[in-house]
Amino acid sequence: MIEKTSELWADLHMHSYYSDGILSPEAIVKYAAKIGLNCIAITDHDTVKAVDEATEAGNKHNVEVLTGIELSTTWDGRDIHVLGYCFDHTDAALDAQLQLYRDERRHRAIRIIDRLQKQGMEITIEEVEMKAGRGVIGRPHIADVMLSKKLAYNINDVFARFLGPDGTAYEDKYKISPRFAVELIEKAGGVAVLAHPTLNMKETHVYDMIKAGIHGIECIHPKHTADSTAYYRRLTVQYGLEESGGSDCHGRGQVPLIGQYRVPYSVVQRLKDRAQALRKVNA
Numbered sequence: 094m095i096e097k098t099s100e101l102w103a104d105l106h107m108h109s110y111y112s113d114g115i116l117s118p119e120a121i122v123k124y125a126a127k128i129g130l131n132c133i134a135i136t137d138h139d140t141v142k143a144v145d146e147a148t149e150a151g152n153k154h155n156v157e158v159l160t161g162i163e164l165s166t167t168w169d170g171r172d173i174h175v176l177g178y179c180f181d182h183t184d185a186a187l188d189a190q191l192q193l194y195r196d197e198r199r200h201r202a203i204r205i206i207d208r209l210q211k212q213g214m215e216i217t218i219e220e221v222e223m224k225a226g227r228g229v230i231g232r233p234h235i236a237d238v239m240l241s242k243k244l245a246y247n248i249n250d251v252f253a254r255f256l257g258p259d260g261t262a263y264e265d266k267y268k269i270s271p272r273f274a275v276e277l278i279e280k281a282g283g284v285a286v287l288a289h290p291t292l293n294m295k296e297t298h299v300y301d302m303i304k305a306g307i308h309g310i311e312c313i314h315p316k317h318t319a320d321s322t323a324y325y326r327r328l329t330v331q332y333g334l335e336e337s338g339g340s341d342c343h344g345r346g347q348v349p350l351i352g353q354y355r356v357p358y359s360v361v362q363r364l365k366d367r368a369q370a371l372r373k374v375n376a
Contacts, residue, residue: 104130105136201267312336313356314354315340
């Protein structure tokens with residue numbers, strides 16, 4: 094429970110069952126209201142399916158819901174995620190790109206399953222889609238099916254031997270550049286923020302992302318230390334970028350991470366102001 098003060102708080106990074114989380118958008122909003130959050134953004138991977146449900150629930154429970162997404166990009170051979178905020182989630186170009194994402198994710202899953210079948214494993218795309226449920230299909234869903242059939246010892250074993258880059262069933266994914274993601278979000282009227290830069294990134298990559306045109310950096314994240322948070326905050330000041338942050342909650346565990354990593358509402362207002370300014374420039 095967040096201590097009641099005059100300060101308003103926001104958690105701007107979390108996932109619902111429309112990507113790789115396990116909670117519904119309404120359940121996320123209700124929990125956010127219960128612990129005293131004033132604003133959230135559900136940043137599902139490559140989909141905005143949660144936005145309307147979350148917004149409706151937010152109206153009921155007095156929690157502001159920002160539009161959010163987490164786009165998967167590739168740079169210098171590394172997975173780099175870009176968060177989007179305050180955009181029009183009904184934008185036609187964005188919708189077309191997200192549909193392409195979904196189609197390519199399914200095609201990749203089929204190729205992976207074909208490799209697994211050739212190795213003697215009984216697994217089908219229908220089983221994986223059932224495991225994914227409402228979510229955008231991905232390797233974790235294939236891993237879940239494999240584990241349910243005892244085809245590997247644990248999740249680490251699945252990725253080490255089969256689904257990771259060195260695995261026997263690995264298939265490369267559909268790739269877009271961080272710059273493309275930034276432009277996609279910006280053209281939809283939003284702001285693009287570099288997600289959890291301490292994960293899988295070198296310091297030089299952060300500067301590459303600044304050159305690519307990101308509008309902000311996620312400074313608060315469960316994987317960040319106090320020193321890394323301070324460092325990224327200095328970068329936002331130095332390069333005139335926005336700060337963001339959140340729990341990256343996926344709903345697992347007895348107590349969700351929602352709200353345990355949060356930012357003051359002033360961060361939300363600056364993101365809104367930045368988005369509005371960009372829309373005027375791009376009008």
